[in-house]
Amino acid sequence: MPTPADKPARRDLANAIRFLAIDAVQAANSGHPGMPMGMADIAEVLWNDYLRHSPDNPGWFNRDRFILSNGHGSMLQYALLHLAGYDISTDDLRNFRQLESKTPGHPENFMTPGVETTTGPLGQGFANAVGMALAEKLLAQRFNRDGLEIVDHHTYVFMGDGCLMEGISHEAASLAGTWGLNKLVAFWDDNHISIDGNTDGWFTDDTPARFEAYGWNVVRAVDGHDAHEIRTAIDTALRSTDKPTLVCCRTTIGFGSPAKAGKESSHGAPLGKDEVLATREALNWPHAPFELPQSIAEAWRANERGAQREAQWNELFDRYAQAHPDLAGELTRRSRNELPAGFIEAADAYIARLQAEGPVVASRKASQMAIEAFAPLLPELIGGSADLAHSNLTLWKGSKSVATDDPNANYIYFGVREFAMTAISNGLGLHECFIPYDATFLVFSDYARNAVRMSALMGAHAIHVYTHDSIGLGEDGPTHQPIEHLASLRYIPGNDVWRPCDAVESAVCWKKAIERYNGPSCLIFSRQNLPHQARDAQQVADIERGGYVLKDAVGAPEVILIATGSEVGLAMQAAEQLGEKVRVVSMPSTDVFDRQDADYRESVLPRGVRRRVAIEAGVTGFWHKYVGLDGAVIGIDSYGASAPAEKLFPHFGFTVEKVVEAARGLA
Numbered sequence: 001m002p003t004p005a006d007k008p009a010r011r012d013l014a015n016a017i018r019f020l021a022i023d024a025v026q027a028a029n030s031g032h033p034g035m036p037m038g039m040a041d042i043a044e045v046l047w048n049d050y051l052r053h054s055p056d057n058p059g060w061f062n063r064d065r066f067i068l069s070n071g072h073g074s075m076l077q078y079a080l081l082h083l084a085g086y087d088i089s090t091d092d093l094r095n096f097r098q099l100e101s102k103t104p105g106h107p108e109n110f111m112t113p114g115v116e117t118t119t120g121p122l123g124q125g126f127a128n129a130v131g132m133a134l135a136e137k138l139l140a141q142r143f144n145r146d147g148l149e150i151v152d153h154h155t156y157v158f159m160g161d162g163c164l165m166e167g168i169s170h171e172a173a174s175l176a177g178t179w180g181l182n183k184l185v186a187f188w189d190d191n192h193i194s195i196d197g198n199t200d201g202w203f204t205d206d207t208p209a210r211f212e213a214y215g216w217n218v219v220r221a222v223d224g225h226d227a228h229e230i231r232t233a234i235d236t237a238l239r240s241t242d243k244p245t246l247v248c249c250r251t252t253i254g255f256g257s258p259a260k261a262g263k264e265s266s267h268g269a270p271l272g273k274d275e276v277l278a279t280r281e282a283l284n285w286p287h288a289p290f291e292l293p294q295s296i297a298e299a300w301r302a303n304e305r306g307a308q309r310e311a312q313w314n315e316l317f318d319r320y321a322q323a324h325p326d327l328a329g330e331l332t333r334r335s336r337n338e339l340p341a342g343f344i345e346a347a348d349a350y351i352a353r354l355q356a357e358g359p360v361v362a363s364r365k366a367s368q369m370a371i372e373a374f375a376p377l378l379p380e381l382i383g384g385s386a387d388l389a390h391s392n393l394t395l396w397k398g399s400k401s402v403a404t405d406d407p408n409a410n411y412i413y414f415g416v417r418e419f420a421m422t423a424i425s426n427g428l429g430l431h432e433c434f435i436p437y438d439a440t441f442l443v444f445s446d447y448a449r450n451a452v453r454m455s456a457l458m459g460a461h462a463i464h465v466y467t468h469d470s471i472g473l474g475e476d477g478p479t480h481q482p483i484e485h486l487a488s489l490r491y492i493p494g495n496d497v498w499r500p501c502d503a504v505e506s507a508v509c510w511k512k513a514i515e516r517y518n519g520p521s522c523l524i525f526s527r528q529n530l531p532h533q534a535r536d537a538q539q540v541a542d543i544e545r546g547g548y549v550l551k552d553a554v555g556a557p558e559v560i561l562i563a564t565g566s567e568v569g570l571a572m573q574a575a576e577q578l579g580e581k582v583r584v585v586s587m588p589s590t591d592v593f594d595r596q597d598a599d600y601r602e603s604v605l606p607r608g609v610r611r612r613v614a615i616e617a618g619v620t621g622f623w624h625k626y627v628g629l630d631g632a633v634i635g636i637d638s639y640g641a642s643a644p645a646e647k648l649f650p651h652f653g654f655t656v657e658k659v660v661e662a663a664r665g666l667a
Contacts, residue, residue: 008296010227014044015283016083016296018256021075022279023289024096024103026270031097031105034253034266035073038224039158039189042249045230046156046187047080047302050238054306055085058113061335062313064153065116065132065431069125070160070189071106072268077115078103083292083300086114090290109430109458117430118458121450123166124423126186129157130172131427133184133244134402135434138382142407143331148320150313150331153183154238160189161199164207168451171420176244177215179403184244185237189224191253197264208248217243224249256283334380334433337461337517343377347511350374351504355540358532359503363565364467364525366506368393374510375410381514382428383437383463384412386421392439392467418444422451422464429461435514439465441473442482442524445489455520456494463513467525469499470617471652472566474527477642487622489522490590498589499524499616501568502532505588508543512592524565528645531569533586546592547604550584551575557583559663560605562626563615564588567634567654571615574659582663583609587626611666615659617652632662 017040025031046066054060068077075096082088088102095101102112106120116132119125133155140151163169176184188207192199208218217240219233230249237245254266257279271279280286287293321328333340350373359366375381375396382402385394399411414421421438428436438448445452445466455462471481489497498509498521506525513521533550542548547562551572558581563571568586575582585604587593593601605612605626612631614623620635627633636652643651 008293008299010044011041012296013048013299014040015256015285016292016300017043017076017079018283019280019285019287020079020082020093020290022271022276024075024078024093026273026276027094027289028097029270031075031270032072032268033075033271034193034260034268035070035160035189036076036079037255037257037266038191038251038253039073039076039187040255041225041227042158042187042230042251043076043080045227046234047084048300049231050234051156052153052309053084053302054310055114055303056307057310058086060306060310060313061432062151062153065129065155067116067125067129067132067155067157068107068119069123069129069157069163071119071125074103074105074107076158077107078112081112081114083297085301085303085306088112088114093290117427118454121454122160122162123164123168123172124451124454126157126159126163127168127172127420127423127451128427128430129155129184129186130176130181130420131424131436132431133176133181134179134424135428135431136183137179137181138402138409139331139433141405141409142379143327145320145324148316148323150317150320155184157184157186158189159186161191161194161203164188164205165203168419168423171417172424173211173214173216175414175417175420175424180215180242181244182240182242185234185247186244187247187249189251190248191251193253193262193264193267195264195267208246211246215243217245219245219247222247222249224251225255258282330379331433337432339515340377344515346377347374347507351507351511351540354504354507355535360529360532361503362526362529363500363502363506364393364527366500366503367465367467367510367523367525368396369503370507370510371396373507374514378435378514379408379410380433380435381437382410382412382434383425383439384414385439386414386418386444387416388440389413391441392465394437394439394465414438418447419451422448422462423454425462425464426451426455426458426460430458435461435463437463437465439467441468441480442466442485443468443480445485445522449488452489452495452520452522453492456492459494459519461517462520464520464522465525466522468527469524469565470526471636471640471648472526472528472617472645474645474648475642478639481640482618483636483639484619486524486616486618490622494519496521496589496591497524498522499565500588501563501565501586502530504533504535504540505543505586509588512544526566528566530566533568533572543588544592545596545600546589546594547585547587549604550586553583554580557581557606557609559583559611559613559666560585560609561613561615561659561663562587562605562623565616567615567617570654570656570659573656574663577656577660578663590626611663613659613663613666615654617654630667632666634659634662
C-alpha cells in the first residue's frame with residue numbers, strides 16, 4: 001500500500017505497538033512480549049484500515065468486536081487501545097500488571113475500556129467470539145430491513161497455537177461453520193512456538209484443512225509481517241457471504257529481537273535491558289521507553305473517525321426508528337438491559353398461580369413450564385442444550401433453531417459440546433441484547449466448569465441449567481450421578497446456584513436468573529417428581545431471598561432442618577415426626593441467602609438454635625457453614641450406584657428415620 005511522504009510507514013506504526021509492549025513488560029519485570037511483537041503488523045492493518053469502533057464510546061452498539069483469545073499477550077490490546085484513543089493513558093501502560101491498574105496481566109472486560117471479554121484461559125476467547133458473531137447474525141435477521149441495516153458489524157478474534165490445541169476450539173469452530181457466521185474473522189498466529197519450545201513435537205495438525213472441514217473459508221499462508229498480504233487476506237474474508245474465515249498468518253514470535261526472535265524465550269518473560277536496546281537498534285526505534293513521535297501518535301488516533309462512524313449510524317437509526325418504531329423500541333430496550341414492561345408482574349402472577357395449583361412434577365419439568373411461561377414475553381431469551389433437549393427439557397413451543405434464517409430464531413442445538421456451549425453463551429450475554437441459557441446434566445458441568453467460572457469473573461448474564469441433579473437420576477449410575485458438583489459450583493465467587501424443591505421455587509429461580517444482569521446463575525433441577533409445598537404469600541415472596549422458613553415451630557424452635565431440592569420433602573416428613581419444636585428451612589440458593597442482611601439471616605437461622613441438621617444429596621462438608629461443627633449433615637461422600645432412584649435414596653441414608661435419628665442425637 002503506498003505511503004504518503006507525510007504519513008509514517010506501516011512498519012513504524014506497528015513498531016509503536018511492539019515497543020509499548022516491550023517497555024511495559026520490562027517495567028513490570030513480568031509479562032509476555034513475544035506475541036505482541038509477532039502480531040503487531042496484523043493488528044496495525046486491522047485496527048487502522050478495517051476496525052469500526054468509537055474510542056470515546058467503547059459501548060457503541062454497532063461497533064466491531066475485537067477479541068484477544070491469546071490473552072497472555074494483553075499488552076498488544078492495551079497498546080492498541082492507548083494508540084487508538086481509548087481511556088488508557090501512558091501511566092496506565094507503565095502500571096502494567098500492577099494492583100488496581102487498568103492494564104492487568106490478562107484482559108479483563110470489567111477493568112479496561114474497550115475490552116469486550118476477559119481472556120487468558122486459551123481458546124475461550126475464540127468461543128466467546130463465536131457467541132458474539134452469532135448474536136450479530138440473529139439480531140440482523142430480526143431487526144434489519146431493506147436499506148436500514150442497523151445491525152452490521154464484524155467480530156475479529158486473534159488466537160495462537162495454544163488456543164487451537166485446546167479442545168474448546170474444535171467445538172466452537174465446528175458450530176461457527178455450521179451456523180455460517182460469515183462476519184466472524186479469526187487470525188491464527190502461526191509462529192510454531194509455545195512455552196515449551198517449537199511445537200513440531202506436539203502440534204502438527206493440518207489446521208487449514210481442519211477449518212475447511214468445519215465449513216470455514218480459509219486464507220492460507222499469509223505473511224503476518226507483510227501489510228499488503230494482510231490487507232488482501234482481510235478483503236477476502238470480508239467478501240465471504242456464508243462462511244466464517246480463518247486467516248493463517250505465519251509470524252515470528254518476538255519479531256525484531258536479535259537474540260530472541262523465533263524462540264520460546266521471548267514468550268513469557270521480559271527481553272532484558274540489553275536485548276531491549278538491541279531491539280530498538282534493530283528496528284530503528286531511537287525513542288525513549290513509552291515515548292511516541294507525534295506523527296505516529298496522530299496517525300493512530302481514531303477518536304474523530306470513530307465519532308463520525310457513530311454519528312452516521314445514529315442518523316441511520318433515527319430513520320429506522322421513524323419507519324419501524326416498535327422494532328427500534330425493542331432493540332433499544334434490549335441494548336439497555338431492560339426487561340419488557342410488565343414482565344415482573346406477569347412472572348409473579350404465574351408464580352402465584354403455581355402456588356395455588358400445586359403441581360407435582362420433576363423440577364426439570366417445572367423448569368420447562370417456566371420457560372413456556374416466560375419466553376413468549378422475552379424475545380431476548382435464547383438457549384439450548386448439549387444434545388439433551390428432551391432430557392433437560394429446554395425446548396418450548398416457540399423454539400426456532402438458530403441454524404435457520406428465521407427472524408425469531410431462539411434455540412441452539414449445541415450438540416455434545418458442553419465447554420464451548422457455555423463459553424458461547426458467555427459471548428452471547430456479553431454482546432448485549434440477549435439473555436442466554438444452556439443446559440446439560442449436572443455431572444457434566446465439569447466439562448464446562450472453567451467457562452462457568454469465567455461467567456462469574458466477567459459478570460456475564462448467562463443462565464446455566466443443570467438437570468439430573470443427584471443419585472435421583474437412578475439407573476445410569478455413578479458416572480452420571482453428581483456428588484461434589486453442587487458444592488463446587490457454590491464455591492465459585494459471584495455464581496448464584498439455585499436448587500429448587502418444587503415447581504414454585506423453580507419458577508422463582510428462573511425469574512431471578514432472568515433479572516440478574518450482573519452475573520450468571522446455575523439452575524439445578526431433578527429428574528424425579530417432587531411434592532408441592534404449602535406456602536403463604538410471604539413465604540412465596542421470601543423464596544427470592546435464597547432461604548426462608550417453610551415450616552415453623554410452635555413457639556421458639558429447638559431444632560432446625562435445612563434442605564434443598566428433593567430433600568426438602570424429606571425434611572418436611574421428618575419434621576412431622578420430630579414434633580412442634582422443629583423449623584424447616586428451604587435453602588434454594590445459599591449464595592443469595594448469604595447476601596441478605598444480618599437481621600433476615602438471623603430470623604431464618606437464629607444463632608441460639610444450635611441443633612441443626614442439613615439434608616442434601618451431595619457432599620457434606622459444605623453444609624457445616626450453616627450447621628456448625630456440632631450439627632449433623634445427611635449427605636453423600638461416596639459415589640452413587642446404578643439402581644432405581646426409589647432404592648438409592650434409602651440405600652444412601654436419605655430416609656425419615658435417618659433424619660429423625662440425627663436430629664435427636666444432637667445435644
